[in-house]
Amino acid sequence: MIIENAMIVSNVEIAIGIWQMTLLAPEVSSHYKGPGQFINILSADSWEHPVRRPMSIANVNGENINIIYKIFGNVTQQLSQKVPGDSLNILGPLGNVFTGWKTKRTVLLGGGVGLAPILNLYESCPNSTLIIGARTADEHFMEHEPGKNIFLTTDDGSLGVAGNVLTVLENLDFNDQIIIYACGPKPMLKAIQHFAAKNSVKAQLSVESYMGCGLGLCQGCVIERQNEQMKKHSYHEKYTLVCMDGPVYWSNEVCFG
Ligand SMILES: Cc1cc2nc3c(=O)[nH]c(=O)nc-3n(C[C@H](O)[C@H](O)[C@H](O)COP(=O)(O)OP(=O)(O)OC[C@H]3O[C@@H](n4cnc5c(N)ncnc54)[C@H](O)[C@@H]3O)c2cc1C
CATH class of the missing domain: 2.40.30.10 (Translation factors)
Structure with missing residues (x-):
């Protein structure tokens, strides 16, 4: 670096x-x-x-x-x-990178400030279904184009689909061959984690936790791992540093509290 x-x-x-x-x-x-x-x-x-x-x-x-x-x-x-x-x-x-997107049908979800990595990934896999959420129409800068598999959502219904990114995701015609990539606020990532587990779908989540140095020194960006195999109650088995191990995790790797 x-x-x-x-x-x-x-x-x-x-x-x-x-x-x-x-x-x-x-x-x-x-x-x-x-x-x-x-x-x-x-x-x-x-x-x-x-x-x-x-x-x-x-x-x-x-x-x-x-x-x-x-x-x-x-x-x-x-x-x-x-x-x-x-x-x-x-x-x-x-940080690390999204993986596996070359081999599957991909669904990309971005909410709030989680747009950037998702739009970046979309450039690499433009045939994906893209779902971008915001509170209101003013916060969107793309077009809602369902015919091109580009869906915008707004909390207040002022543009695109009324609701959030999950509203579109839950109504997609999907099968277990899809892979989800998402970045956004914690409640959104938690809901996608739940969706992925319930539907046996793989998902990679880019986590935007509070962060200080970005180098693993300050330990400011720690989040909890899902680790049922934990043998000892060791810090490194229980926690992960978003700056060093992430920000991209498989949805079944981490806990959002
Ligand atoms: C890996 C990573 C990638 C990020 N990428 C982007 C990006 O592409 N675009 C973007 O706009 N932001 C991104 N963020 C979040 C961004 O770093 C914060 O919004 C920024 O630090 C806010 O700084 P500030 O001084 O303006 O606000 P602050 O004064 O630090 O914060 C103001 C308020 O914003 C909220 N806030 C601040 N940081 C975060 C956070 N990390 N998560 C949730 N809420 C927060 C809190 O409510 C806080 O009280 C990313 C964060 C991480 C960890």
Whole structure:
């Protein structure tokens, strides 16, 4: 992994509160392994926000890295004020990648800030069924095109299917040959985990837990493993670090509490 001062090429609001930033990062992009990986961003060279913020890689195009981010707090607000020519210190590429998508019929689900890795994977498997959820129409920047297997959902019914990504998933004509890939808020991942277990379907989930260093040092991103075979009550058998072991897990590997 690399630390690099990346230059901002563009930074555009693509939906209400959702931004896309392109970074020129020749070193980090040259080590990129695939959809699922992320970078850890230092927004300013000061003590104001000393902890990096993780952002999934939405796309790598030559030496350029794209991220898609939603404004949540101070750092994402700061990011939205950056202009082309500014630089950002980034650490990456970090984390593992989605696997197995070349051999199965794939269903891709993204919700909230979990869009980026899912859209990245969709570029690699465009024949997938794509289901993207948001609270309201303003937060979407794609078209609802059921004929092309692209489904948008909104909590308030203002665009696409009223409901959430599960509303579409549960009504799909699927068989046990599908494989699900998902990223989004914890309740969404928990519901997909439940769906996968109930229907004996495989699912890989990209987990966006709180994170600090991205290097396994601070232990800030720990989540619990599902481990029925645990012989000893050891820390490493019971817990996993999202930054080092993830962020992508099989749905039956982890617990969401
Ligand atoms: C591996 C990974 C990949 C990620 N990829 C993306 C991405 O592609 N795009 C994107 O917009 N965000 C992504 N995130 C989440 C992103 O890192 C946080 O939104 C960001 O750190 C918020 O920083 P902030 O200073 O703006 O907000 P903060 O002030 O840190 O947080 C404001 C509020 O946002 C919520 N929040 C912050 N971080 C998280 C989190 N990790 N999970 C759930 N809620 C949170 C909390 O309610 C918090 O009170 C990712 C997180 C991880 C771990």
